[in-house]
Amino acid sequence: MNEAQALAAFAALSQETRLRVVRLLVRAGPDGMAAGAIGEALGGATTSRLSFHLTHLEHAGLIRSRREGRFIIYSAVYPALAGLVGFLLKNCCQGHPEICAPALAALTCACDSDLTESV
Template sequence: MDEPQALAAFAALSQETRLRVVCLLVQAGPEGMAAGAIGEALGGATTSRLSFHLTHLEHAGLVRSRRNGRFIIYSAVYSALAGLVGFLLKDCCQGHPEICAPAVAALSCACDCNVTESA
């Protein structure tokens, strides 16, 4: 991931609803979730508001959508999320992996995203 991509991803994640959507989609796994289910999980976010946020996340490359019959299914782009983490840790070790060991250890799925609050 290069700097412009990282900046776009960080900008997308800097908004509360979008951060919650990404956490929700990571938790949903590769199969993703229908847009309506995402809205319900976020406390009934309006369709237009949710569409705005999902589009923003798609443009940043953090989520993708696919059509399944009448539904649009959204899923996290794990490679982009991993790239973002990699961007943060890039060159931090400078040949000394023990420097990054605490950061890498902290990545052991400690996400505590609260997606049940009202969006």
């Protein structure tokens, strides 16, 4: 991930609804979720408001959409999210791996705790 891509991703994630959508889609797994289900999970977001946020996230490369019959299914782009984390941590240890150890440890246990928090 280059700096321009990271900036676009951070800009997309800097809004509460979009951050919640990405976290929701990460939890949903590779199968993703229908737009309507995303709206319901976010407390009944209006279609136009949700569409705006989903489009913003898709343009940033953090989510993707696909059509399944009448539904549009959105899913997280895990390589892009991993690239964003990698961008942040690249060269962080400057030859001293103990500097990055806490951040890496937090990533290894994220599946157990952080992702089970409510949206």
